[in-house]
Amino acid sequence: MDRARAHEAGDCARGPEPCAVAEVLVPVAVDQTYSYAIPPEVRVAPGDFVAVPLGARKTYGVVWGLGAGSGANLKRIESRLDFPPLPEKLRDFLDWVATWTVAPRGMALRMAAHAAVEAGAEPVRIGLRATGAAPARLTEARRRALASLPADAPVSKAELARLAGVSASVIDALIDDGALEPVALGPEKTAAPDPDFYRAGLSDAQEQAAAALREAARQHEFKPILLEGVTGSGKTEVYFEAVAEAIAAGGQVLILMPEIALTSQFRDRFARRFGVPPAEWHSELTPRRRARVWRAAAEGEAKVVAGARSALFLPFQNLRLIVVDEEHEAAYKQEEGVIYHARDMAVVRARIERCAVVLASATPSIETRENARQGRYGYLRLASRFAGRQMPALKAIDLRQHGAARGKWISPPLEEALKHNLAQGEQSLLFLNRRGYAPLTLCRACGHKFECPNCSAWLVEHRFRRALVCHHCGHVERRPDVCPACGQADTLSACGPGVERLAEEAAALAPEARLLVLSSDMPGGTERMRAELQAIAEQKFDLVIGTQLVAKGHNFPHLTLVGVVDADIGLSNGDPRAAERTFQLLNQVAGRAGRGEKPGRALLQTWQPDHPVLRALLSGDFERFYAEETDARRLARLPPFGRLAGVVVSGSDRAAAEVFARALARAAIRPPEGGGWSVAAPGAFPGPDDVAVYGPVEAPIAMVRGKYRFRLLIKAPRKANIQAFLRAMRARGPKPVKDLKVSLDVDPQSFL
Ligand SMILES: Nc1ncnc2c1ncn2[C@@H]1O[C@H](COP(=O)(O)OP(=O)(O)OP(=O)(O)O)[C@@H](O)[C@H]1O
Numbered sequence: 244m245d246r247a248r249a250h251e252a253g254d255c256a257r258g259p260e261p262c263a264v265a266e267v268l269v270p271v272a273v274d275q276t277y278s279y280a281i282p283p284e285v286r287v288a289p290g291d292f293v294a295v296p297l298g299a300r301k302t303y304g305v306v307w308g309l310g311a312g313s314g315a316n317l318k319r320i321e322s323r324l325d326f327p328p329l330p331e332k333l334r335d336f337l338d339w340v341a342t343w344t345v346a347p348r349g350m351a352l353r354m355a356a357h358a359a360v361e362a363g364a365e366p367v368r369i370g371l372r373a374t375g376a377a378p379a380r381l382t383e384a385r386r387r388a389l390a391s392l393p394a395d396a397p398v399s400k401a402e403l404a405r406l407a408g409v410s411a412s413v414i415d416a417l418i419d420d421g422a423l424e425p426v427a428l429g430p431e432k433t434a435a436p437d438p439d440f441y442r443a444g445l446s447d448a449q450e451q452a453a454a455a456l457r458e459a460a461r462q463h464e465f466k467p468i469l470l471e472g473v474t475g476s477g478k479t480e481v482y483f484e485a486v487a488e489a490i491a492a493g494g495q496v497l498i499l500m501p502e503i504a505l506t507s508q509f510r511d512r513f514a515r516r517f518g519v520p521p522a523e524w525h526s527e528l529t530p531r532r533r534a535r536v537w538r539a540a541a542e543g544e545a546k547v548v549a550g551a552r553s554a555l556f557l558p559f560q561n562l563r564l565i566v567v568d569e570e571h572e573a574a575y576k577q578e579e580g581v582i583y584h585a586r587d588m589a590v591v592r593a594r595i596e597r598c599a600v601v602l603a604s605a606t607p608s609i610e611t612r613e614n615a616r617q618g619r620y621g622y623l624r625l626a627s628r629f630a631g632r633q634m635p636a637l638k639a640i641d642l643r644q645h646g647a648a649r650g651k652w653i654s655p656p657l658e659e660a661l662k663h664n665l666a667q668g669e670q671s672l673l674f675l676n677r678r679g680y681a682p683l684t685l686c687r688a689c690g691h692k693f694e695c696p697n698c699s700a701w702l703v704e705h706r707f708r709r710a711l712v713c714h715h716c717g718h719v720e721r722r723p724d725v726c727p728a729c730g731q732a733d734t735l736s737a738c739g740p741g742v743e744r745l746a747e748e749a750a751a752l753a754p755e756a757r758l759l760v761l762s763s764d765m766p767g768g769t770e771r772m773r774a775e776l777q778a779i780a781e782q783k784f785d786l787v788i789g790t791q792l793v794a795k796g797h798n799f800p801h802l803t804l805v806g807v808v809d810a811d812i813g814l815s816n817g818d819p820r821a822a823e824r825t826f827q828l829l830n831q832v833a834g835r836a837g838r839g840e841k842p843g844r845a846l847l848q849t850w851q852p853d854h855p856v857l858r859a860l861l862s863g864d865f866e867r868f869y870a871e872e873t874d875a876r877r878l879a880r881l882p883p884f885g886r887l888a889g890v891v892v893s894g895s896d897r898a899a900a901e902v903f904a905r906a907l908a909r910a911a912i913r914p915p916e917g918g919g920w921s922v923a924a925p926g927a928f929p930g931p932d933d934v935a936v937y938g939p940v941e942a943p944i945a946m947v948r949g950k951y952r953f954r955l956l957i958k959a960p961r962k963a964n965i966q967a968f969l970r971a972m973r974a975r976g977p978k979p980v981k982d983l984k985v986s987l988d989v990d991p992q993s994f995l
C-alpha cells in the first residue's frame with residue numbers, strides 16, 4: 244500500500260499512548276492513500292468511513308488498510324463516520340478499476356462512496372397514531388382520516404392524507420385536537436422480493452437456459468454466461484429464474500440496464516414475478532433516495548437492485564448474481580471522470596465476488612461473442628420468439644429506385660405500407676436516429692451555415708423549442724428571421740430531417756392517425772417519456788416517430804410495422820465498431836415489431852442494400868455477419884484481438900494543445916521498462932508485437948465547449964500492458980499547464 248506521508252505535524256506524539264496508523268483513501272484525484280494516526284478513542288477497521296483533515300479542509304475517507312508505526316508526526320483521524328463499511332471485495336474492485344482505467348484511485352472511491360455521504364444524515368421520520376381521544380368536532384373529512392389510520396403501524400402525515408383522500412390541514416387539525424399524536428418511525432424498509440411469488444411457465448428452450456442459469460446462481464463461483472436470444476425470446480423471463488435462485492439462496496442481485504429510468508415496464512414485470520418492484524438506482528433519484536438504496540445494499544436488505552451503470556459500485560454484502568441486460572449497449576461506457584465500461588467491469592466484479600454474471604443480448608458485442616466462442620464464457624441461446632411468435636419480416640427499400648420526393652423522406656413503398664397498416668387499425672413506428680427538426684440550417688442566399696460558437700458542430704433546429712441547439716454543449720440560440728451573415732429575410736432553409744420534421748411529413752400523409760414524437764429532448768423529461776412509452780404499449784397512438792430511445796428493450800405488443808427512415812446513418816463514420824453498432828441498432832428496432840398476437844415486419848430505407856450489415860439483417864444470417872466482422876477485427880488486430888487506448892488532449896489554446904499532444908506522442912516512443920514488448924518507430928509499419936502510436940490529429944469534433952481537442956490512438960497487442968504504457972507516457976511527457984487536460988480512455992468506444 245502506498246504511504247505518502249503528505250501530512251506533517253500531527254499532535255499524536257503528545258497523546259498519552261502511541262497511536263496506530265491508518266492508510267486512508269480520500270475521494271479526490273490522487274492515487275495513493277494517506278497515512279493518518281488513529282487516536283486511542285477511535286476504533287477503526289479497514290473499510291470504515293472516517294472524517295479526516297486534508298490540507299486546509301476536512302473530508303471523508305475510507306480506511307484502506309492499517310499500518311504499523313507510532314503515528315507520530317501524522318495528522319489524526321477526527322472520527323469514525325456512521326456509514327456501513329465498504330466491503331473488502333468492493334475495495335479490491337475499486338483498486339482494480341483504477342488500475343485498469345488508469346484513473347486515480349480516489350476518484351474510483353468517489354463513485355462508490357459519494358452516494359452514502361452526499362445526502363447527509365437521514366432525517367427522523369415522523370408518523371401518526373391515534374390517541375383514542377375524540378376530536379372536538381367530527382367532520383366527514385376528519386372521520387375519514389381517523390378511519391383510514393392503519394391499526395397496526397403509524398403512518399406519515401402525507402400517507403394518511405392520501406389514504407383518506409383529505410388535505411393535510413385536516414390531519415393538522417386532528418393533531419391540534421389531540422386525536423392524533425406524532426411518533427418516530429423506524430427507517431424505511433426495502434420490501435423483499437419473493438422468489439416464488441409467481442412462476443411463469445417456460446417453454447422448453449427457455450427452461451433449458453433457465454436451468455443452466457439457476458445452477459450458476461446457486462454455485463457462488465465466478466461464472467460469466469452469454470445469454471443470446473432473438474428479440475422477444477423472453478430473455479428477461481429466463482434470467483428472472485436466476486434472480487429467484489440467487490435470492491432464495493440468501494444472496495443479492497444486481498441487474499444493470501442501459502435505460503433504467505425509462506423502463507416502468509421492467510418494474511411492473513419484476514413486480515409480477517416477485518411481488519414487489521426491485522430497488523432502483525439511477526441518476527434521476529434524489530440524493531436521499533440514493534443514500535437509502537446504498538445503505539440497503541450495504542446492509543443486505545436490498546435483495547435486488549436494478550440500476551444504471553453506476554450501480555456497479557454499490558457496496559453489496561453478498562452479491563450472488565449480476566445481470567447485464569442489453570450487454571452490447573454503448574450506454575454502458577462512462578465517458579467522463581473515471582472512464583470505464585460497465586459491462587467489462589461487471590465481469591471483473593463478478594470474478595472478485597465469485598458470482599455468476601449473465602450478459603444478455605439479441606446482438607452481443609463482438610467481444611462477448613468471441614469470449615463465448617473461445618469457451619471463456621458459458622453460452623446459452625434462445626433461437627426463437629416465445630409462444631411460437633414469428634420474427635419480424637425484414638425488407639429493404641432501395642432508395643436508388645424508390646427515392647422519396649424532394650424535401651421528403653418517406654419513400655412511396657414505405658408510405659403505402661404505413662397507410663395500409665393504419666387502415667388495418669394497427670400501430671406503426673418510424674425510426675430516425677436524429678433529434679430535432681433539421682441537423683443543419685443554411686442561408687439559401689449566401690450559404691451561411693449555423694454553427695455552434697463553442698464546438699465544431701452544426702446547430703440543430705428544434706422547432707418545438709423554436710431554437711437552434713448544439714447537441715454537444717447545449718448552446719441554444721433563437722432561430723432568426725433574417726440571415727445574420729447577409730441580412731436577407733426568409734432565406735433560411737432547413738437541411739435534412741430530424742424526428743420533428745419527419746413527424747410533419749407523416750402527419751400530412753396520415754392526418755387522422757394519433758401521432759407521437761418521442762425523443763429525449765422533448766419537454767417534460769423522464770417522467771413524460773416513461774408515460775409515453777407506456778401509452779405506446781397500450782396502443783394509445785397509431786403512429787410513433789422516434790429516435791433510438793424507442794428501440795431499446797421496450798415491449799410494444801400492438802406494433803406491427805417498423806419503418807427505418809435511414810438505415811445508412813452511422814455506417815460511414817470512422818468508428819471501428821460502426822458496422823457492429825448499426826447491425827445491433829437496426830436489429831433492435833426491427834425487433835419491436837410483431838411481439839404480440841399479430842406478426843410484424845420492418846422496412847429499411849437504404850442507399851446500399853448490398854452493404855454487409857444490411858445483407859446480414861435481411862437474410863437473417865447473423866452467423867455470417869459475426870464471422871466476417873470478427874475476421875476483420877482479427878486481421879486489423881482490433882479489440883478483442885488487440886488493445887486500443889485513446890488519449891485526448893484539450894485546452895482553450897489550440898497551439899498549446901497540439902504541442903502538448905506532440906510531446907506526449909514523443910514521450911510514448913519508448914516502452915516502459917520490463918514490458919517485454921516494443922514500440923514501433925513513428926511512421927514505421929508496426930510489427931505484430933509492437934505498440935503503435937498514431938497521431939496526434941485534430942479530433943473529428945475539433946472543438947467542444949470552447950476547448951480544442953487533439954487525439955492520439957494507441958494500438959497494442961493483446962498481451963501488452965497498455966495501462967503501463969499509458970502511465971509511462973504520462974510520466975515522461977510534460978506536465979499539463981493552464982487549462983490543458985489529458986484524458987486517457989482504455990478501450991475507447993467513442994472516437995470523436
Ligand atoms: N415464459 C413466458 N411466459 C409468458 N410470457 C412470456 C414468457 N416468455 C416471454 N414472454 C413474453 O414475451 C415477451 C418478450 O419477452 P422479453 O421481453 O423477455 O424478450 P427479450 O428476449 O428480452 O426481448 P428483447 O431483446 O427484444 O428486449 C414479453 O411480453 C414477455 O412477457
Ligand SMILES: [Zn+2]
Pocket residue numbers: 695696697698700713714715716717718948
Ligand atoms: Zn456546442
